[in-house]
Amino acid sequence: MSAQHLENHPEWSGRLAFILASAGSAVGLGNIWKFPYIMGDNGGGAFVMIYLACLLIVATPILISEVMLGRRARSNPIIGMGKLADQAGVSRGWQVIGWMGVLTGFLILSFYSVVMGWALSYVEKAANGAFVGASSETVKGLFDGLVGNPGTLLFWHTVAMVMTVAVVARGVRGGLELATRIMMPLLIVILVLLFGYNIGTPGFAPAMEFMFAPDFSRVNAETFLVALGHAFFTLSLGMGAIMVYGSYMPRGTSIVRAGIWIIVLDTGIALLAGMVIFPIVFSNGMSPEQGAGLIFQTLPLALGQMEWGYWLAIVLFVLVSIAAWTSAISLVEPAVSYLWERFGIRRLHSAIAVGVATWSLGVLAALSFNLLGDLTLFGKNVFGLLEFTTANILLPAGGMLIALFAAWRMPRADSAEELGLAGWRYRLWWWLAAIVAPLGVALVFLNGLGLFG
Ligand code: TRP
Numbered sequence: 001m002s003a004q005h006l007e008n009h010p011e012w013s014g015r016l017a018f019i020l021a022s023a024g025s026a027v028g029l030g031n032i033w034k035f036p037y038i039m040g041d042n043g044g045g046a047f048v049m050i051y052l053a054c055l056l057i058v059a060t061p062i063l064i065s066e067v068m069l070g071r072r073a074r075s076n077p078i079i080g081m082g083k084l085a086d087q088a089g090v091s092r093g094w095q096v097i098g099w100m101g102v103l104t105g106f107l108i109l110s111f112y113s114v115v116m117g118w119a120l121s122y123v124e125k126a127a128n129g130a131f132v133g134a135s136s137e138t139v140k141g142l143f144d145g146l147v148g149n150p151g152t153l154l155f156w157h158t159v160a161m162v163m164t165v166a167v168v169a170r171g172v173r174g175g176l177e178l179a180t181r182i183m184m185p186l187l188i189v190i191l192v193l194l195f196g197y198n199i200g201t202p203g204f205a206p207a208m209e210f211m212f213a214p215d216f217s218r219v220n221a222e223t224f225l226v227a228l229g230h231a232f233f234t235l236s237l238g239m240g241a242i243m244v245y246g247s248y249m250p251r252g253t254s255i256v257r258a259g260i261w262i263i264v265l266d267t268g269i270a271l272l273a274g275m276v277i278f279p280i281v282f283s284n285g286m287s288p289e290q291g292a293g294l295i296f297q298t299l300p301l302a303l304g305q306m307e308w309g310y311w312l313a314i315v316l317f318v319l320v321s322i323a324a325w326t327s328a329i330s331l332v333e334p335a336v337s338y339l340w341e342r343f344g345i346r347r348l349h350s351a352i353a354v355g356v357a358t359w360s361l362g363v364l365a366a367l368s369f370n371l372l373g374d375l376t377l378f379g380k381n382v383f384g385l386l387e388f389t390t391a392n393i394l395l396p397a398g399g400m401l402i403a404l405f406a407a408w409r410m411p412r413a414d415s416a417e418e419l420g421l422a423g424w425r426y427r428l429w430w431w432l433a434a435i436v437a438p439l440g441v442a443l444v445f446l447n448g449l450g451l452f453g
Contacts, residue, residue, distance in 0.1 A: 009247065037295070050219070061433040069406055104395065183322045238402065240334040
């Protein structure tokens with residue numbers, strides 16, 4: 001291990017920068033694109049309740065553990081877990097958390113970049129006025145036309161990947177803090193505006209009912225698996241992204257308080273996105289079960305009928321793209337910081353290498369909507385498989401190992417010091433991380449495998 005590289009470990013400018021960058025990672029396509037569509041596919045209210053329970057009971061203690069491990073190690077997840085294992089006098093096998101994370105980040109980014117490409121292409125469509133006065137058939141045609149066209153998809157997938165690599169190559173502070181500082185408030189303002197517009201529409205009441213009145217007849221084992229997986233996905237949890245961001249966090253700021261801010265922002269924006277999209281769905285007699293195309297077929301429809309819709313559509317899809325962008329970079333960061341600290345490979349080179357590899361897998365994900373549509377396993381195409389296995393299996397498994405290490409392997413004096421917790425607050429975190437969260441993941445896994453009938 002080359003010590004001179006470790007001395008250069010970068011740091012955020014302060015607590016706010018850490019919160020904004022982590023919230024920038026957390027708030028992304030997961031909130032605006034994925035949450036509404038899986039909620040639609042899983043029956044609404046009951047799914048939302050299970051998701052919120054997973055967030056509170058399982059994801060929160062793991063988020064705090066992951067930031068804590070990162071800041072303690074002050075290193076990327078692979079080398080960092082090695083250091084922490086050494087300090088605790090336990091097997092370096094725990095580095096598997098880091099290796100699995102790098103792999104998971106690579107798998108997620110491959111399809112994430114494709115969807116970010118959709119958002120980018122919708123900026124272009126909005127600017128061309130394609131949504132102005134459009135009917136629901138027109139809007140559906142636009143989406144089908146996009147995903148049915150391999151050339152266009154690959155073009156925008158490439159643009160998305162180049163954008164991601166460009167930021168990562170520039171390093172930790174380079175522009176990112178600023179981008180998130182402007183983007184987050186603007187995104188919230190636009191969503192609130194659209195929400196206000198929706199309140200008077202006929203779809204509003206049915207939408208609230210759909211989202212908040214639980215219908216447990218729609219719940220099955222897979223609902224739990226998807227809800228838990230989404231709690232991890234939306235918080236960027238379980239693959240080392242939050243660990244790396246935590247490693248750049250200055251000492252002396254409260255991990256717990258920062259963690260709570262990230263969760264509140266992320267959950268608030270996800271619920272707001274749902275309350276914007278479902279009124280449109282119900283006002284226009286659409287079905288909530290439209291899968292991955294949901295926001296791309298509802299938002300243009302509503303915006304196309306609004307007075308300032310032309311401009312709002314442009315701003316909205318720019319924001320969705322930026323939200324995706326600030327998330328995408330965090331998927332590459334663990335690998336890039338590892339290549340730097342371990343081998344001294346310059347950011348520019350490692351970011352390009354990781355980008356090219358990820359782009360290649362992404363090509364398969366993009367083509368699974370058209371040319372490779374028949375290539376399926378368990379009834380899922382390449383895109384669906386990547387999406388399902390990463391969020392619902394790899395992330396919860398990674399998160400479980402993180403919690404187990406933090407609670408059972410790290411010396412308690414160390415974790416208490418790093419978290420700045422004592423007394424019942426420390427015990428609460430410890431119980432949740434040591435027992436409740438791992439047990440929660442285990443039960444959902446076993447249930448998902450059908451072991452409970
Ligand atoms: N949380 C992001 C979203 O909701 C996606 C994301 C970024 C992510 N980095 C991650 C998911 C790391 C899992 C792990 O869009």
